[in-house]
Amino acid sequence: MAATDTRAQIVEAADQLFYERGFEHTSFADIAAEVQISRGNFYYHFRSKDEILDAVIRQRLENTQAMLDGWEAEGAGPVERITSFIQILIVNQTKIMAFGCPVGTLTSELAKLGHPSQAGATGLFSLFRHWLARQFALMGHKPGDADQLALHLLARSQGVATLASALRDKAFVEAEVQEMCTWLSAQTPGRLQ
Amino acid sequence: MAATDTRAQIVEAADQLFYERGFEHTSFADIAAEVQISRGNFYYHFRSKDEILDAVIRQRLENTQAMLDGWEAEGAGPVERITSFIQILIVNQTKIMAFGCPVGTLTSELAKLGHPSQAGATGLFSLFRHWLARQFALMGHKPGDADQLALHLLARSQGVATLASALRDKAFVEAEVQEMCTWLSAQTPGRLQ
């Protein structure tokens, strides 16, 4: 098999397992079983487990950026785009109710471990933050306000994800999403737009 | 030393370490170093690590209940009590910015581990949920509405805690707390109260 294929498979399996079991609770043996390679083979592609984590974070950054770019290319307005963001909670409902938000839980875990890649994980939040801020700016909000609105929405979706995985209550998630959409449509600055 | 003292010290140290480092990343050696006892001594007081976790959760349940009872005994109205809840984010700001919310992060970790004590940790949320719901009911909301408001507020504070530990931004926390208080004062059902 080509080296890049194996590498990609490792990153893919690690990405999923880090999400479902947590970074620390995922061992090389787990990933090896998933990809069906020997444990020793990792070290041809990576120098350490931390390096796999870095690759996973890099991939998540790319995928997230691609998703946001995709929403932006769809031609709809900022309100519709922000709605797409909110709807993640519905689209990924099953996984979120089982494992929480992949960004939030990874960040929390790395914070407790005092892990060097914390900054990388926080970068995932920054991607959403700045993208959301731009959408709010397009709605007519001043830059500072737009950023605050972005953080507010990010926090609310994080909270819903956390409670979703604790309570596993579908109705709760749907009610909160509904409320966020209502809130969004009320966020028109002054009378313009 | 009396057995109960040692036991209490173990639970106390475990409580703190589980919060700061996570349950799985805290070893017996870590707790032993903190309490200054030998590793083998644990098994006189507990049958397993999971049993320590259970004791920690039980203690947290008791402490939380005591805190809520305390707020209720202060004689102030429901709005002031709910404000006390919101203010946790300010009072415990330093720890929350470093390690997130003790309830939310523990729940997330146990969910990923598929740990049997998940239900116990979720019970911590229930405590807050029902207490908050009662306060909202005292404000004049119907039971169903009160519960939904309780969950909403719980979710928002969870979100703020998650983002606080990711961004470590004091101003963000304070702005969100401010906004939650504003939101709270707008939650009067109809014109009564």
Place this chain on the structure above:
DNA sequence: TCAAGATTTGGACAATTGTCCTACAGCGCC
């Protein structure tokens, strides 16, 4: 004071962890 019980110690244990190393298989090129 001494025996009995409660508490603690320190090490043994099997399993698992991340890491590393050497040997080997498959491949294209001379």
Place this chain on the structure above:
DNA sequence: GGCGCTGTAGGACAATTGTCCAAATCTTGA
């Protein structure tokens, strides 16, 4: 066919994990 390179296998390794146990120590009551 033999050489060199890329990629893989599988085991060795030291450290750490949770668990368990027998011996030592402390405490208490008669």
